[in-house]
Amino acid sequence: MLAVAGLTKQIGDQQILRGIDLQVASGETLVIIGRSGSGKSVLLKHLIGLMLPSSGEVFIEGRQIVGLKERQLLPIRKTVGMMFQGCALFDAMTVEENVAFPLREAGERNAGVIRAKVAEALEVVDLTGHEQKLPVNLSGGMKKRVALARVVITRPHCVLYDEPTAGLDPVVSDSINHLIRRLQRQFGVTSIVVTHDMKCAGHVADKVAFLHEGAIYFYGAFADLVASQDPLIQDFIQGRSGDKD
Amino acid sequence: MVALFMLLLRFLGSTALSLFGYLGELLFLMLETARSFVTMPVRWRLALGQILEVGYRSQLVVIVTGAFTGAVFAAQTYFQFHRLSMDTAVGAVVAVSMFRELGPVLTGLMVAGRVGAAMSAEIGTMKVTEQLDALRSLGVHPVDYLVVPRMIAMMLSMPMLVAECVGIGILTGMFVAVHLLGVSQVWYVNYMLRFTALRDLEMALTKGFVFGLLIVFVACNEGLKSKEGAVGVGRATTEAVVIGSLVILVINFFLTMVLNVFFPTT
Ligand SMILES: Nc1ncnc2c1ncn2[C@@H]1O[C@H](COP(=O)(O)OP(=O)(O)O)[C@@H](O)[C@H]1O
Ligand SMILES: [Mg+2]
Numbered sequence: 001m002l003a004v005a006g007l008t009k010q011i012g013d014q015q016i017l018r019g020i021d022l023q024v025a026s027g028e029t030l031v032i033i034g035r036s037g038s039g040k041s042v043l044l045k046h047l048i049g050l051m052l053p054s055s056g057e058v059f060i061e062g063r064q065i066v067g068l069k070e071r072q073l074l075p076i077r078k079t080v081g082m083m084f085q086g087c088a089l090f091d092a093m094t095v096e097e098n099v100a101f102p103l104r105e106a107g108e109r110n111a112g113v114i115r116a117k118v119a120e121a122l123e124v125v126d127l128t129g130h131e132q133k134l135p136v137n138l139s140g141g142m143k144k145r146v147a148l149a150r151v152v153i154t155r156p157h158c159v160l161y162d163e164p165t166a167g168l169d170p171v172v173s174d175s176i177n178h179l180i181r182r183l184q185r186q187f188g189v190t191s192i193v194v195t196h197d198m199k200c201a202g203h204v205a206d207k208v209a210f211l212h213e214g215a216i217y218f219y220g221a222f223a224d225l226v227a228s229q230d231p232l233i234q235d236f237i238q239g240r241s242g243d244k245d
Numbered sequence: 246m247v248a249l250f251m252l253l254l255r256f257l258g259s260t261a262l263s264l265f266g267y268l269g270e271l272l273f274l275m276l277e278t279a280r281s282f283v284t285m286p287v288r289w290r291l292a293l294g295q296i297l298e299v300g301y302r303s304q305l306v307v308i309v310t311g312a313f314t315g316a317v318f319a320a321q322t323y324f325q326f327h328r329l330s331m332d333t334a335v336g337a338v339v340a341v342s343m344f345r346e347l348g349p350v351l352t353g354l355m356v357a358g359r360v361g362a363a364m365s366a367e368i369g370t371m372k373v374t375e376q377l378d379a380l381r382s383l384g385v386h387p388v389d390y391l392v393v394p395r396m397i398a399m400m401l402s403m404p405m406l407v408a409e410c411v412g413i414g415i416l417t418g419m420f421v422a423v424h425l426l427g428v429s430q431v432w433y434v435n436y437m438l439r440f441t442a443l444r445d446l447e448m449a450l451t452k453g454f455v456f457g458l459l460i461v462f463v464a465c466n467e468g469l470k471s472k473e474g475a476v477g478v479g480r481a482t483t484e485a486v487v488i489g490s491l492v493i494l495v496i497n498f499f500l501t502m503v504l505n506v507f508f509p510t511t
Pocket of ligand 2: 040041042085162
């Protein structure tokens with residue numbers, strides 16, 4: 001479904017990704033964990049061609065996308081949804097317009113259909129009643145949920161989540177985890193979830209990849225990650241920095 | 246001495262290189278926009294919104310500019326011409342100048358300030374807050390969505406704004422000359438009509454059209470490539486206004502030379 005091979009990315013003289021190989025099967029959920037700045041967001045952006053690799057290959061549904069022109073990428077991207085770390089809501093549009101945007105772009109013109117689907121999507125993320133608000137007037141958690149509604153409304157085959165639960169209260173985090181899980185179970189959505197929330201990882205992961213300094217340090221089942229005796233992994237899981245007071 | 250010369254050469258070289266690089270960027274954006282305009286469905290609703298923003302809401306600025314330029318130009322011309330007893334020729338001079346140079350250039354500069362800045366700030370903010378990436382991730386090309394509607398709005402609005410500026414300028418010029426300075430209205434109008442023709446209006450509209458395109462491409466290009474958060478957006482906005490204005494002044498000279506072949510003065 002989604003795969004990268006030998007992916008490297010250099011910006012200026014910083015080597016951000018150093019040879020990444022990953023495969024995500026259809027319907028599978030891969031969780032990518034790693035310290036802040038390890039290159040998780042950059043990796044996600046490569047997966048839908050928002051950034052171009054310095055070398056390596058990226059495949060979406062078997063199709064190599066590196067080297068395609070922006071215009072050729074656009075239809076392919078419609079099958080892959082991405083929820084950005086900063087939400088990236090269109091700040092000139094209301095919540096309703098943001099969520100309806102992908103539908104309109106998919107060619108839906110019937111106002112009744114759009115309204116019904118938007119209402120349904122907002123209900124799923126528990127935002128009914130906030131349709132007319134502008135993104136600036138939303139809290140961080142609400143923005144995340146609007147972003148999620150905007151991604152899933154067109155039922156993409158695959159969704160990339162960039163820290164979907166970061167900065168949210170535990171209850172909302174839990175409901176988002178359930179949502180990710182439900183999309184996968186009910187609709188067979190392939191998911192890649194970037195997070196450093198271990199609870200989220202444990203909840204949704206089929207496989208876990210631990211990204212460290214632009215390379216994959218560990219790849220396997222969540223249980224194996226937790227059981228690993230590797231000090232780097234243990235420090236990450238336990239949240240130890242090694243600093244002394 | 247040789248070292249100094251080399252330094253100068255290197256400076257000129259790098260300046261020329263970055264100039265060509267910039268022109269290349271602009272040309273690339275223009276081609277992409279033209280291609281999108283021709284081959285992709287146009288978002289008319291967005292274009293209409295932009296017309297409202299750049300055309301309708303720029304009017305006050307343009308009217309004030311036109312009015313006071315016409316007024317001061319008529320007064321100044323009168324002061325000079327009066328000594329030569331050519332009072333009645335003031336109307337012709339004011340009208341031709343407003344049509345051919347002052348109207349288009351001043352409207353262009355005002356719109357570059359007002360609209361160019363707004364466009365680059367808006368698109369630049371979308372860039373640095375990843376809204377452009379979000380557009381792309383939803384399968385929408387930023388040029389289709391942002392640049393084409395703005396280009397259409399400018400192509401339609403700028404000629405009208407120029408016409409408005411010129412019209413107001415000529416009227417206030419006449420008011421100042423006739424009512425404040427005592428030039429004979431009949432002769433003022435008579436000479437004005439004799440020395441202006443449809444060609445002058447055509448020149449004004451053509452210039453407005455070209456300046457509109459220059460403003461929109463410079464501003465959108467600055468917005469699309471802006472980086473580094475709020476500082477970057479601020480820089481993009483400043484550059485959009487400065488470069489936009491300079492380009493208008495420079496291109497205006499060449500346009501005048503070329504257009505005089507097609508629309509010679511009476
Ligand atoms: N557009 C960019 N230009 C330069 N450096 C970048 C850019 N995007 C990310 N980086 C750098 O790449 C590294 C990884 O960033 P990122 O993928 O955002 O980390 P995270 O794993 O926290 O998501 C960081 O050191 C960051 O500074
Ligand atoms: Mg990140």
